[in-house]
Amino acid sequence: MSLILDIIVGASFIIGISTNARRGLVKSLLLVFGYIVSIWLSAYISANYCDEVYGSFLENSIEQKLTKQTMKIDSAEIIRDKVFIREFGVEVTVEEVRRTVLEDGDLAENLATLAASKKSGLDKKLVKKFISKDKLFKNSDAGIVEIAMSNEDFVSAVRILADEDDGHRAEVFYREIGRDYAVTATKWVMTLLLYAVISALISLLVSNINFIDKIPVARFLNTILGGVVGAIEGFVIVMIVALGIRVAVALLGFNDHAVYDTAFFKIFYDIFK
Numbered sequence: 001m002s003l004i005l006d007i008i009v010g011a012s013f014i015i016g017i018s019t020n021a022r023r024g025l026v027k028s029l030l031l032v033f034g035y036i037v038s039i040w041l042s043a044y045i046s047a048n049y050c051d052e053v054y055g056s057f058l059e060n061s062i063e064q065k066l067t068k069q070t071m072k073i074d075s076a077e078i079i080r081d082k083v084f085i086r087e088f089g090v091e092v093t094v095e096e097v098r099r100t101v102l103e104d105g106d107l108a109e110n111l112a113t114l115a116a117s118k119k120s121g122l123d124k125k126l127v128k129k130f131i132s133k134d135k136l137f138k139n140s141d142a143g144i145v146e147i148a149m150s151n152e153d154f155v156s157a158v159r160i161l162a163d164e165d166d167g168h169r170a171e172v173f174y175r176e177i178g179r180d181y182a183v184t185a186t187k188w189v190m191t192l193l194l195y196a197v198i199s200a201l202i203s204l205l206v207s208n209i210n211f212i213d214k215i216p217v218a219r220f221l222n223t224i225l226g227g228v229v230g231a232i233e234g235f236v237i238v239m240i241v242a243l244g245i246r247v248a249v250a251l252l253g254f255n256d257h258a259v260y261d262t263a264f265f266k267i268f269y270d271i272f273k
Contacts, residue, residue, distance in 0.1 A: 001258035005265035008241055013234035020230030024222035027206050028229035034202030035236075042194035050187035058186060059179075066178045070170040075161035076101055078137065079111065083130045090118045101162040107131060107155045153177055188247065235268075242269040 020028040054062075076098035084090040084097065092114065100114045101107065108131035112124035130136060133154040157177055163169035242265070249256050259269050 002261035002265075005241075005259065005262045009238050009262075009264045009268070012237040012241075013231060016232075016234030016237065017227045017230035020233060021223050021227035023226055024219070025225035025229060026222060027209060028226045028233070030206045030209065031203060032229060032233060032236075034206060035199055038195050038199040038202060041198055042191045045194055046187045046190035050190050051183055053190060054183050054186040058182070062182050063174055063179075066174050066182070067170040070161065070173045070178070071166040073161050073169075074164075074166070075136075075158045079131075079158075082136070083111070083127065084115060084118075087130055088115060088119065088122060088127065090115050090122070092118055098162050098164070101159055107158060238265070238268045239271065241265075242271070245269065 023031075074094075076094050079101065080092055080094050080097045084092045096114065097111070100110050103110050108128040109124075111131055112127040115127045116122045116124050133151075136158070157173065160173045160176060161169055163172070245256060245259065246269070256269070260266050
């Protein structure tokens with residue numbers, strides 16, 4: 001993966017420079033401007049209309065799917081089985097865990113206190129490490145909760161999913177947490193699709209502009225400066241890839257360890273820190 005990311009950096013600059021040198025400055029600038037317009041327009045449309053699109057075309061099917069999945073998830077059972085019993089050998093009932101999850105205060109601290117009260121000498125700090133979105137639901141049926149939500153949303157999700165009434169907890173989870181993440185995902189998909197369509201139309205229009213090629217000196221300068229624009233375009237492409245990975249890390253919970261094993265890509269990736 002690390003090698004692939006570095007290849008993307010090299011290929012973006014080489015292809016950008018060679019392609020834009022052949023294309024020339026005028027077309028290259030028009031295309032860069034067109035790409036900027038495409039990004040702005042696609043982002044504007046999706047930001048303003050994604051909720052309507054989601055509500056009209058996607059909500060029923062996604063709500064049914066999320067509801068069906070979350071009805072099967074009881075966070076109290078998962079915490080009891082995976083953390084208390086499997087990891088620390090602490091015998092505790094689901095109801096004890098459920099009451100503790102629903103208590104006010106720090107979720108991890110409350111659960112660690114319960115575990116320590118059941119088994120003397122147990123390190124509460126060790127227990128608290130397992131009460132996290134990265135570990136608690138990993139490799140379980142609760143895959144929906146693995147999305148990289150904020151810590152606040154994660155705690156809310158755990159408490160909502162501890163409701164004994166499976167129908168009620170599914171309804172509340174979708175209303176309080178699931179819908180917002182589904183709309184956000186819709187917005188990103190809409191932005192990418194709109195950008196692809198709008199930029200393709202702009203490219204088609206620009207490809208028919210050929211007047212500058214008929215002027216000898218202007219044609220030479222047009223080629224050299226086109227290469228410069230190509231280098232800038234290569235930089236932009238690498239930055240888009242870096243931003244895409246940042247988004248994947250933020251929304252989907254992917255890790256970025258491979259990025260920091262690269263020789264060049266990590267330089268661009270860290271710009272978004």
